[in-house]
Amino acid sequence: MNLSIIIASILNLFIVIALSPLFEGVARKLRATVHSRKGPPIRQPYYDLLKLLGKEDLQSSSNYLFRLAPLICFTTVTMAALLVPMGTAKAPFDAFSDMILFVYLITLAAVALIIAAASSENPFAAVGASREMMMHLCVEPVLFIALITAAINAHSFRMGDMLAWYHLHGPVASMLIAAVFLFLALQAQVGKLPFDIPEAETEIVGGVFIEQSGPKYALFKWYMMAKQLIFCSVFVQIFIPWPRFDFVPLDVLTNLVKVLILVSIIALIDVVNPRLRIDQAVKYYLFLVLFSLGSVAFALIGA
Numbered sequence: 212m213n214l215s216i217i218i219a220s221i222l223n224l225f226i227v228i229a230l231s232p233l234f235e236g237v238a239r240k241l242r243a244t245v246h247s248r249k250g251p252p253i254r255q256p257y258y259d260l261l262k263l264l265g266k267e268d269l270q271s272s273s274n275y276l277f278r279l280a281p282l283i284c285f286t287t288v289t290m291a292a293l294l295v296p297m298g299t300a301k302a303p304f305d306a307f308s309d310m311i312l313f314v315y316l317i318t319l320a321a322v323a324l325i326i327a328a329a330s331s332e333n334p335f336a337a338v339g340a341s342r343e344m345m346m347h348l349c350v351e352p353v354l355f356i357a358l359i360t361a362a363i364n365a366h367s368f369r370m371g372d373m374l375a376w377y378h379l380h381g382p383v384a385s386m387l388i389a390a391v392f393l394f395l396a397l398q399a400q401v402g403k404l405p406f407d408i409p410e411a412e413t414e415i416v417g418g419v420f421i422e423q424s425g426p427k428y429a430l431f432k433w434y435m436m437a438k439q440l441i442f443c444s445v446f447v448q449i450f451i452p453w454p455r456f457d458f459v460p461l462d463v464l465t466n467l468v469k470v471l472i473l474v475s476i477i478a479l480i481d482v483v484n485p486r487l488r489i490d491q492a493v494k495y496y497l498f499l500v501l502f503s504l505g506s507v508a509f510a511l512i513g514a
Contacts, residue, residue, distance in 0.1 A: 219303035220293055222463065226444075227292040231436040232256035234471060238478035245482045256436065261451035263429035271422040272331050280327030281423070281430035284320045288437045291316040294370065297444050298463030301371035309368045310358040313350070313445075320434065321347045324419055337416020342408045342489065346399060349496030353396035354442075356503045357389040361449055363510040370449060377450040385509035390450035392503035397446060399496070401439040403477055405484040408492055439477070443470045 236253035243250020270278070293304045294313045321343065328340035362368050364385060365376035377386055399406035422433055447469040456462055487495065 216303055219299055219301075222299070223292045223295070223297050223303055224289060224465070224467070226297050226463075227289060227437045227440055228433075230467070231433070231440040232260060234440055234474045235436045238474050239404075239473065239474055241478045242482045245479065256432075260429050261492040263424075263432070264426050266425035268425040268427060270332070271424075274330040275325050276323075277330045277422075278427070281427040281434070283323040284434040285430045285437070287320040287323070288314045288434050288441065291320075292437070292441055295444050296371055296374055296440060296448050298466035299449075299459060300375065300462075302369075303341050305369060305371050310362060310370060310373075311368060312354055314358070317354075317438070318347070318351065320438070321351075323433075324431070327423075328419035333422050335418060335421050339377050339421070343419050345481070345489070345493070346406065346408060346496075347471060349493060349500070350396050350399045352500045353392055353496075354400065356391040356500070356507060357450075360385050360389040360506040360510045363507065373449050374452050377449065378455055383509075385506045386450060388509060389506035390446070392499050392506065393446060393450065396496075396503075397442060397473075398477060400442050401477060402435060403481040405480075405487045406492060407486060408489060413452065439474065440470060443473045443477075447473060448505055451497070 233253065233256070235256045236251075239255060240250050240253050272278075291313055294307065294309070294316075295301050296302045305356060325340045325343050325347075328336040328343065331337075358373075361373040361377065363382065365373045365381075367373065367376075377383075398404075420428065420431055444466065451469060454465065456465070
């Protein structure tokens with residue numbers, strides 16, 4: 212492993228682990244502003260994580276999967292971060308930066324969350340687990356279809372190659388269609404209103420997270436914040452790869468600004484929309500999956 216890979220890996224891990232709570236803090240502040248409230252300080256997510264990490268870890272289940280799930284979620288999402296270019300031309304682990312591996316890691320984290328909720332023996336958590344499974348099965352294909360579209364155009368499964376191809380060839384119909392439908396699915400991917408159905412505090416009291424406490428809950432919250440940043444980075448890097456300056460510090464800063472704008476849009480959508488019913492959400496998911504297939508068709512004919 213050469214020095215450039217080590218530096219790029221440290222950079223990506225720093226962005227995902229250290230900065231994801233900052234982006235969540237900005238989103239919280241924006242929501243408070245829309246509500247005409249002062250709101251918590253932007254650094255509040257850091258305080259929340261530190262407080263939870265120092266709390267007692269209450270074991271509500273003896274199932275070892277329940278105890279391991281938070282670590283699995285956090286570990287897999289940080290591994291996924293090493294497969295995504297975050298301002299650099301290539302991902303740190305570009306040789307392994309396969310979109311299929313990326314989707315696998317994201318899916319593994321979702322499965323760990325579902326298992327943790329299902330093994331807690333809490334009825335609200337069980338309902339949350341079933342909703343999380345439904346959401347993942349319905350929404351994840353949109354991400355896969357969007358990445359397949361980029362892969363067909365770039366003739367490569369590597370995210371760095373997808374980024375380079377689109378940056379060189381400019382807007383094409385297939386990528387624009389994929390970008391639109393991936394954006395429409397992004398709100399559900401990161402678990403924000405109107406698609407925070409698995410948690411739904413007012414209905415199932417936190418759902419999948421109801422039995423989590425202390426350090427385990429901190430890891431789950433960190434996982435959700437990191438996942439939001441990673442999905443936003445994938446979107447802006449592959450589907451909005453402009454501008455590029457071929458100067459790494461400036462490109463990284465540009466990527467962070469674009470991610471911040473996208474996180475702010477997600478926060479605004481979150482604050483002005485009520486939660487959808489499950490049947491409404493499923494219809495919406497199916498609409499996205501079916502129509503996003505059009506991007507693959509356009510990519511296959513070279514459009």
